[in-house]
Amino acid sequence: MIFDRAGRPGAAPAAPRALQDLDTPRLILDEARMDGNIIRLRSRLRSAGVEFRPHLKTAKSVEIARRMITGPRGPATVSTLREAEEFAAAGIVDLVYAVGISPAKLPRVQSIRKRGVALTILLDSVEQAEAVAAASDPADPIPVLIELDCDGHRSGVKPGDDALLLAIARVLSPCAELRGVLTHAGESYEARGPQALAAAAENERASAVMAARSLRAMGHECPVVSVGSTPTAFSARSYEGVTEVRAGVFVFFDLVQAGIGVCSLEDIALSVLTTVIGHQRGKGWTIVDAGWTALSCDRGTATQAVDQGYGLACDLSGRPIPGLNVVAVNQEHGVLAMRADALGSAPDLPVGTRLRILPNHACATAAQHGLYHVIRAGETEATAQWPRFSGW
Amino acid sequence: MIFDRAGRPGAAPAAPRALQDLDTPRLILDEARMDGNIIRLRSRLRSAGVEFRPHLKTAKSVEIARRMITGPRGPATVSTLREAEEFAAAGIVDLVYAVGISPAKLPRVQSIRKRGVALTILLDSVEQAEAVAAASDPADPIPVLIELDCDGHRSGVKPGDDALLLAIARVLSPCAELRGVLTHAGESYEARGPQALAAAAENERASAVMAARSLRAMGHECPVVSVGSTPTAFSARSYEGVTEVRAGVFVFFDLVQAGIGVCSLEDIALSVLTTVIGHQRGKGWTIVDAGWTALSCDRGTATQAVDQGYGLACDLSGRPIPGLNVVAVNQEHGVLAMRADALGSAPDLPVGTRLRILPNHACATAAQHGLYHVIRAGETEATAQWPRFSGW
Numbered sequence: 001m002i003f004d005r006a007g008r009p010g011a012a013p014a015a016p017r018a019l020q021d022l023d024t025p026r027l028i029l030d031e032a033r034m035d036g037n038i039i040r041l042r043s044r045l046r047s048a049g050v051e052f053r054p055h056l057k058t059a060k061s062v063e064i065a066r067r068m069i070t071g072p073r074g075p076a077t078v079s080t081l082r083e084a085e086e087f088a089a090a091g092i093v094d095l096v097y098a099v100g101i102s103p104a105k106l107p108r109v110q111s112i113r114k115r116g117v118a119l120t121i122l123l124d125s126v127e128q129a130e131a132v133a134a135a136s137d138p139a140d141p142i143p144v145l146i147e148l149d150c151d152g153h154r155s156g157v158k159p160g161d162d163a164l165l166l167a168i169a170r171v172l173s174p175c176a177e178l179r180g181v182l183t184h185a186g187e188s189y190e191a192r193g194p195q196a197l198a199a200a201a202e203n204e205r206a207s208a209v210m211a212a213r214s215l216r217a218m219g220h221e222c223p224v225v226s227v228g229s230t231p232t233a234f235s236a237r238s239y240e241g242v243t244e245v246r247a248g249v250f251v252f253f254d255l256v257q258a259g260i261g262v263c264s265l266e267d268i269a270l271s272v273l274t275t276v277i278g279h280q281r282g283k284g285w286t287i288v289d290a291g292w293t294a295l296s297c298d299r300g301t302a303t304q305a306v307d308q309g310y311g312l313a314c315d316l317s318g319r320p321i322p323g324l325n326v327v328a329v330n331q332e333h334g335v336l337a338m339r340a341d342a343l344g345s346a347p348d349l350p351v352g353t354r355l356r357i358l359p360n361h362a363c364a365t366a367a368q369h370g371l372y373h374v375i376r377a378g379e380t381e382a383t384a385q386w387p388r389f390s391g392w
Numbered sequence: 393m394i395f396d397r398a399g400r401p402g403a404a405p406a407a408p409r410a411l412q413d414l415d416t417p418r419l420i421l422d423e424a425r426m427d428g429n430i431i432r433l434r435s436r437l438r439s440a441g442v443e444f445r446p447h448l449k450t451a452k453s454v455e456i457a458r459r460m461i462t463g464p465r466g467p468a469t470v471s472t473l474r475e476a477e478e479f480a481a482a483g484i485v486d487l488v489y490a491v492g493i494s495p496a497k498l499p500r501v502q503s504i505r506k507r508g509v510a511l512t513i514l515l516d517s518v519e520q521a522e523a524v525a526a527a528s529d530p531a532d533p534i535p536v537l538i539e540l541d542c543d544g545h546r547s548g549v550k551p552g553d554d555a556l557l558l559a560i561a562r563v564l565s566p567c568a569e570l571r572g573v574l575t576h577a578g579e580s581y582e583a584r585g586p587q588a589l590a591a592a593a594e595n596e597r598a599s600a601v602m603a604a605r606s607l608r609a610m611g612h613e614c615p616v617v618s619v620g621s622t623p624t625a626f627s628a629r630s631y632e633g634v635t636e637v638r639a640g641v642f643v644f645f646d647l648v649q650a651g652i653g654v655c656s657l658e659d660i661a662l663s664v665l666t667t668v669i670g671h672q673r674g675k676g677w678t679i680v681d682a683g684w685t686a687l688s689c690d691r692g693t694a695t696q697a698v699d700q701g702y703g704l705a706c707d708l709s710g711r712p713i714p715g716l717n718v719v720a721v722n723q724e725h726g727v728l729a730m731r732a733d734a735l736g737s738a739p740d741l742p743v744g745t746r747l748r749i750l751p752n753h754a755c756a757t758a759a760q761h762g763l764y765h766v767i768r769a770g771e772t773e774a775t776a777q778w779p780r781f782s783g784w
Contacts, residue, residue: 127744128669280547289491351519
C-alpha cells in the first residue's frame with residue numbers, strides 16, 4: 001500500500017482498487033516511474049551544481065509537486081496565478097509565474113505576495129514594465145525576470161537587443177526589482193538526435209548568459225539566469241553562468257518526449273485506462289470509451305518520425321501493443337487501429353477488454369482529468385487517489 | 393439583468409461584471425445567440441412534426457439543458473453516465489446514453505434506472521446484447537437501441553446487415569426491451585454545400601428507416617427511429633419514418649459548423665475572453681493568455697476551405713477581426729497572426745487589449761472550463777455565471 005507522503009486532506013489513501021474494476025476512462029499514474037523520472041533529472045542537475053526549479057503546470061497536484069521540489073518552500077515554476085495560489089496554500093512559496101504578465105493581473109499578484117509568497121513575474125516589453133513599476137511599492141518591490149526569445153519560439157526579447165533590455169531595466173529599476181532573465185528553448189521540441197538537442201541547450205544557455213552579461217554591463221545585478229525545457233534539461237553539456245533550470249513534462253514523460261529521444265516508452269508514467277466497447281472488424285477498428293475528453297486532441301507526434309495518432313495502446317499491465325494507436329477521437333469514442341507501417345495485425349480485443357493509452361502530451365492529457373489513480377510499477381491495482389486542479 | 397430561469401443553487405445571478413474587468417481567460421456565452429439557435433432548430437423540427445431529443449454533452453449545464461429540452465423531463469441525449477446522473481438529479485429523466493455500452497457500466501446503469509430514470513442504452517454487437525440481457529430484470533427490462541453505422545463514420549451495425557440486427561434482437565428479446573434503432577451521420581461534417589448536406593441527411597434517415605423496417609419484418613416492434621447530427625438536423629428535407637432527432641453543438645455553434653455552412657459567424661454563442669500579453673512585431677505576432685487549456689487543441693477547421701487555426705479573434709464586443717486567427721497554442725499562450733490569404737494587416741493591439749476568440753469546436757472548448765459567464769447579445773457585461781460539469 002502506498003501512503004501519500006504529504007498527508008493532506010483530500011489525499012487520503014484510497015482502498016486498493018483493481019484497474020479491472022475501475023470505471024473508465026480514468027487517469028492512471030505509475031508512481032515508481034514518476035519517482036524514477038524525478039530522481040533522474042534531480043541527480044543530473046545536482047551533479048552539475050545548478051538549482052532545479054521544477055514546473056508544476058504538468059501535474060497541478062500538491063502531492064506530485066512535493067516530490068518534484070528540492071525544498072519544502074520550492075523553488076518552483078507555475079503557469080497560472082491559480083497554481084501560485086494553490087501551491088502557496090500548501091507552503092510552496094518560492095515561485096516564478098512564467099507567462100508574460102498582463103497588467104490586469106497585477107492586483108492579484110500583489111494580493112498573493114502580501115500573503116508572504118515570493119512570487120516573481122515575467123515580462124518582455126516596456127509597456128509591461130511601466131505597468132509593473134506603477135503597481136510596485138518601492139518598499140516591497142515586485143521581483144521581475146525579463147523573458148528572452150532564445151530560439152524564435154514564442155515570447156521574449158530577441159538575442160542581442162540590448163537597447164530593449166536596457167529600456168525595460170530602466171523603467172523597472174526605481175520601483176520594481178529586476179532579478180534577472182529567463183528563457184525557454186521551445187524549439188528544442190523540433191530537435192532530433194543528441195547533437196541537435198545539445199546544440200539547442202547550448203543556444204538556450206548562451207542566449208541567457210549573454211543577456212545577463214549585457215544587463216550587468218549596464219549596471220544591473222541580474223542574479224538570476226533561468227533556462228529550461230524538458231528536452232534541453234536532459235541534453236545540456238554546460239550550465240556555465242546558469243543559476244537555475246526549469247522543466248515540467250519530464251515528471252510523467254510522454255510519446256512526444258519519447259519521439260524526441262529524451263525518454264523511452266518504459267519511462268512514461270501516465271496513461272488513460274479505457275474499455276473496448278465495439279469493433280468495425282472489416283476496417284480493423286477497435287472502439288474504446290476514451291475520446292478527446294479523456295485523451296485531449298493533442299497531435300504532438302504528428303510531425304515526428306513515428307506518428308502515434310492520439311496515443312499508443314498498452315495492455316492492462318502497461319505493456320505497449322506495438323503499432324496499435326488511437327487513430328481517431330470523438331468526444332467519448334476512440335478508434336484503435338494498427339499504424340499503416342506496423343508489422344503484424346491487431347490483437348483480438350473483445351468487448352470489455354481493458355487497455356491503457358499512453359499520451360502524446362502528458363500536460364494536455366492530465367488537464368482533462370480531476371484525479372490521478374496511483375499504481376506501483378507494473379501493478380494493476382490503484383492504491384491512492386491524488387486530486388488535480390485546473391482553471392485560472 | 394438576466395435571471396437564471398431554473399433558480400437552482402449554484403446558479404445564482406452574479407453581480408454584473410464588465411468583460412473588461414474579468415480575469416482571463418474566461419468562457420463567455422452570448423445568451424441571446426444561444427436562445428436564437430435553440431429556437432431555430434426547435435421550430436424547424438416542430439414544423440416537421442418530429443420529436444427533438446437534444447444532446448446535452450456540448451453544454452453539460454443544467455441551466456442550458458433546461459432551455460434545450462421541450463418538456464421538463466426531457467427527452468434528451470447524454471454521452472456519459474455522469475451526465476445522466478447530473479441531469480436526472482435536475483429532473484431531466486428521459487435520457488438516451490448514446491455511446492455503446494460497456495458491460496462493466498451496467499450496474500451503474502441499473503442504479504440510475506432504479507432512481508426512476510428512463511435511461512435507454514445503445515449497443516451494436518451480440519456480445520453487448522448478451523451482457524445486457526444477463527443484467528436485465530424481465531420485470532423491468534433495460535431499454536435498448538441498436539446503433540447503426542449509416543455512413544462508415546464510427547460504430548454501428550452496417551446498413552443491410554439484417555443477420556446481425558436479428559441476432560442482436562433475438563438475444564435481447566427475452567430479458568431486455570428492444571426500443572428501436574439510432575444512427576448519427578458523423579460523416580456529414582465532411583459534406584459541403586446544401587445538396588451534399590441534404591444527401592447526408594437523407595442517407596441517415598433512409599438507413600435508420602430501413603433497419604427499423606427489417607426489425608419489424610422479423611417481428612420486433614421497433615417504436616424508436618432516432619437520427620441526428622447538427623449538420624443533418626438543419627438539412628433534412630424529410631423525416632418520414634423518423635421518430636426523433638438529436639443534435640448538440642448547434643446550441644452554441646462554432647467555426648466548424650460555420651465552415652460546413654449550417655450557421656454564420658454571427659450565430660456563434662461561445663467565445664473565450666483573453667488579454668494581449670505581448671508581441672513579436674517582426675513576425676506579425678500578438679501573444680494572448682489563451683492557450684490550449686482555454687481553447688482546446690481542436691483543429692476541426694484544418695480540412696475546411698478556411699483553416700481558422702485554433703480560433704478566430706473578435707473585439708471585446710464580439711465582432712470578428714477578419715483574418716486574425718490563433719495560429720499556435722501552448723499551455724497558457726496563444727499566438728495571433730493574420731491568415732496567409734487574408735487581406736489587410738493585423739490591427740495594433742496593445743498589451744492589455746481584451747479580445748474574444750471564437751472556437752473551432754464548441755464542445756471541446758467548453759470542456760476546458762467550469763463556468764459560463766453569460767452576456768446578452770452584443771453586450772460586454774456578464775450578468776450571470778452558470779456552472780458546467782465534466783468527468784465521467
